[in-house]
Amino acid sequence: MSEIDFINPEPPFFNDHDEVSDETFEVLKARCLKARELSYSPYSKFKVSCTILTEDGEFVDGANVENASYGAAICAERTAIVKAVVGGKRKFKVMAISGDTKSVITPCGICRQVIREFTHQKDLKLPIYLFNCDGSLFIKMYLKDLLPLSFGPEDLNAI
Amino acid sequence: MSEIDFINPEPPFFNDHDEVSDETFEVLKARCLKARELSYSPYSKFKVSCTILTEDGEFVDGANVENASYGAAICAERTAIVKAVVGGKRKFKVMAISGDTKSVITPCGICRQVIREFTHQKDLKLPIYLFNCDGSLFIKMYLKDLLPLSFGPEDLNAI
Amino acid sequence: MSEIDFINPEPPFFNDHDEVSDETFEVLKARCLKARELSYSPYSKFKVSCTILTEDGEFVDGANVENASYGAAICAERTAIVKAVVGGKRKFKVMAISGDTKSVITPCGICRQVIREFTHQKDLKLPIYLFNCDGSLFIKMYLKDLLPLSFGPEDLNAI
Amino acid sequence: MSEIDFINPEPPFFNDHDEVSDETFEVLKARCLKARELSYSPYSKFKVSCTILTEDGEFVDGANVENASYGAAICAERTAIVKAVVGGKRKFKVMAISGDTKSVITPCGICRQVIREFTHQKDLKLPIYLFNCDGSLFIKMYLKDLLPLSFGPEDLNAI
Ligand SMILES: [Zn+2]
Ligand SMILES: [Zn+2]
Ligand SMILES: [Zn+2]
Ligand SMILES: [Zn+2]
Numbered sequence: 323m324s325e326i327d328f329i330n331p332e333p334p335f336f337n338d339h340d341e342v343s344d345e346t347f348e349v350l351k352a353r354c355l356k357a358r359e360l361s362y363s364p365y366s367k368f369k370v371s372c373t374i375l376t377e378d379g380e381f382v383d384g385a386n387v388e389n390a391s392y393g394a395a396i397c398a399e400r401t402a403i404v405k406a407v408v409g410g411k412r413k414f415k416v417m418a419i420s421g422d423t424k425s426v427i428t429p430c431g432i433c434r435q436v437i438r439e440f441t442h443q444k445d446l447k448l449p450i451y452l453f454n455c456d457g458s459l460f461i462k463m464y465l466k467d468l469l470p471l472s473f474g475p476e477d478l479n480a481i
Numbered sequence: 482m483s484e485i486d487f488i489n490p491e492p493p494f495f496n497d498h499d500e501v502s503d504e505t506f507e508v509l510k511a512r513c514l515k516a517r518e519l520s521y522s523p524y525s526k527f528k529v530s531c532t533i534l535t536e537d538g539e540f541v542d543g544a545n546v547e548n549a550s551y552g553a554a555i556c557a558e559r560t561a562i563v564k565a566v567v568g569g570k571r572k573f574k575v576m577a578i579s580g581d582t583k584s585v586i587t588p589c590g591i592c593r594q595v596i597r598e599f600t601h602q603k604d605l606k607l608p609i610y611l612f613n614c615d616g617s618l619f620i621k622m623y624l625k626d627l628l629p630l631s632f633g634p635e636d637l638n639a640i
Numbered sequence: 641m642s643e644i645d646f647i648n649p650e651p652p653f654f655n656d657h658d659e660v661s662d663e664t665f666e667v668l669k670a671r672c673l674k675a676r677e678l679s680y681s682p683y684s685k686f687k688v689s690c691t692i693l694t695e696d697g698e699f700v701d702g703a704n705v706e707n708a709s710y711g712a713a714i715c716a717e718r719t720a721i722v723k724a725v726v727g728g729k730r731k732f733k734v735m736a737i738s739g740d741t742k743s744v745i746t747p748c749g750i751c752r753q754v755i756r757e758f759t760h761q762k763d764l765k766l767p768i769y770l771f772n773c774d775g776s777l778f779i780k781m782y783l784k785d786l787l788p789l790s791f792g793p794e795d796l797n798a799i
Numbered sequence: 800m801s802e803i804d805f806i807n808p809e810p811p812f813f814n815d816h817d818e819v820s821d822e823t824f825e826v827l828k829a830r831c832l833k834a835r836e837l838s839y840s841p842y843s844k845f846k847v848s849c850t851i852l853t854e855d856g857e858f859v860d861g862a863n864v865e866n867a868s869y870g871a872a873i874c875a876e877r878t879a880i881v882k883a884v885v886g887g888k889r890k891f892k893v894m895a896i897s898g899d900t901k902s903v904i905t906p907c908g909i910c911r912q913v914i915r916e917f918t919h920q921k922d923l924k925l926p927i928y929l930f931n932c933d934g935s936l937f938i939k940m941y942l943k944d945l946l947p948l949s950f951g952p953e954d955l956n957a958i
Contacts, residue, residue: 435590749912
């Protein structure tokens with residue numbers, strides 16, 4: 323995304339990683355980049371990965387899993403999330419995403435919706451770290467800025 | 482959504498309907514509210530409707546269509562969009578959405594993604610009109626503010 | 641599908657069209673083949689169409705509508721179904737499907753599930769007419785044989 | 800499913816578990832029943848689980864993960880599959896499924912489609928073990944009988 327200033331970003335872009343130590347940041351980045359190898363994407367040929375750091379310190383890796391019926395494709399973010407959730411981890415500290423692209427990519431709307439379901443942070447400030455293909459570019463965004471005015475569990479209760 | 486000031490909204494909220502005449506606005510609202518009756522939602526009991534005004538002046542109504550396998554549900558917005566698209570209308574002037582709720586609702590992430598695919602407006606400024614259950618509340622938003630930094634057709638081309 | 645004997649089919653394949661007159665059959669075929677032009681499939685380049693004949697004699701055409709996020713794709717069958725349902729038609733007499741292929745294609749599992757939701761026929765014997773690209777091949781199957789032992793609305797009630 | 804004779808089943812139903820030893824069968828059953836606890840299903844209140852035994856002997860557990868936007872729900876079977884696939888396991892020896900029901904349940908059409916993608920067995924004879932809520936009922940089916948004449952990877956290649 324050419325519009326991002328990776329050096330001196332302005333909100334909703336950030337380039338700190340204050341949620342985690344430098345060491346954890348490097349582990350997260352390395353795992354996320356490597357997880358792209360796990361992608362099953364014979365149709366789009368577009369490998370994407372996601373690594374979640376859960377609140378209790380576990381890393382969970384995911385990658386996109388496509389299908390001959392395109393609508394049955396499950397993106398990297400959702401793969402990582404369902405792994406975490408059925409692993410008993412529903413609270414995420416940070417999510418990291420990387421695509422096979424020179425610049426960073428953002429999650430699709432379906433994934434933003436699924437991330438939203440498990441965003442427990444006040445004001446939906448779940449940090450999402452976006453890396454490009456080799457990790458040379460990095461930007462941080464919050465879920466709230468990717469899916470403003472989201473439709474979530476509370477809205478169904480409010481019927 | 483209690484945070485919206487419907488009388489004196491500030492961006493990303495607006496309460497004009499400058500894209501259409503007063504008369505067209507009333508038709509759009511009336512159709513949208515009425516289209517909720519078309520909903521097939523035996524599982525959520527949550528009726529939602531969507532009416533599209535296409536660039537060439539046609540109205541297209543949709544409502545949510547659910548399934549015993551929850552993941553096969555298709556929301557009102559997507560129902561209206563596929564109707565329009567297979568009707569040969571891929572350019573939308575305005576989309577209107579209404580839910581069975583006291584306040585307005587916003588589209589889910591899946592629908593924002595599908596709306597995005599057919600947003601031809603510069604800077605993704607497709608106007609989306611949000612009505613509450615009886616049309617007594619109204620607010621306008623743009624797609625770009627509902628799905629910032631979206632992942633769209635261009636991103637796949639950029640691989 | 642090379643395994644089908646189109647001339648002397650054996651169950652679950654049939655080549656009659658006893659549900660409709662010869663004339664209606666020709667209209668259904670012609671509409672279905674033509675509806676492929678409505679497909680929005682820039683990603684798979686695979687055009688599929690579906691035409692429903694509702695119980696009360698209306699034809700409803702659909703085609704597949706894809707998305708940059710592959711998982712948001714909606715197949716031809718589901719496009720036609722949601723059009724029919726929000727048009728107030730929930731009972732289908734016959735569904736016809738055609739793909740851009742030399743032989744016939746069958747619906748994907750997602751679509752079989754959605755067809756199932758609106759199959760009112762006893763023993764789920766909704767007839768599905770399958771045409772190849774130019775209509776020179778035709779075979780009839782029933783929904784029950786495409787989605788045996790389906791998970792439907794009744795199963796949720798039985799919880 | 801009242802139509803199944805669990806004692807003396809006839810095809811497409813079987814009640815052997817010839818693919819695995821008695822011991823492995825008991826482990827698979829116990830894991831599958833227990834995995835229902837992992838379900839995130841606040842909307843349907845319908846807990847479903849799936850345990851895969853991969854070709855190289857690993858067990859992978861899944862459960863359904865729902866969403867406020869119903870269409871973003873991911874069933875137990877797909878959760879288990881994407882976990883296995885991104886764990887580097889694309890070949891499954893057996894899949895086991897259990898629901899919160901007195902009788903057994905079968906996978907929905909979406910899941911049958913996703914199972915299909917990773918069915919490497921000749922003639923699509925992937926064995927699927929179906930258990931009821933407490934494991935007192937058991938039946939075996941093959942993928943080929945749950946999704947006959949499936950639309951798979953080969954069909955896209957054949958365009
Ligand atoms: Zn996604
Ligand atoms: Zn939606
Ligand atoms: Zn389909
Ligand atoms: Zn399923």
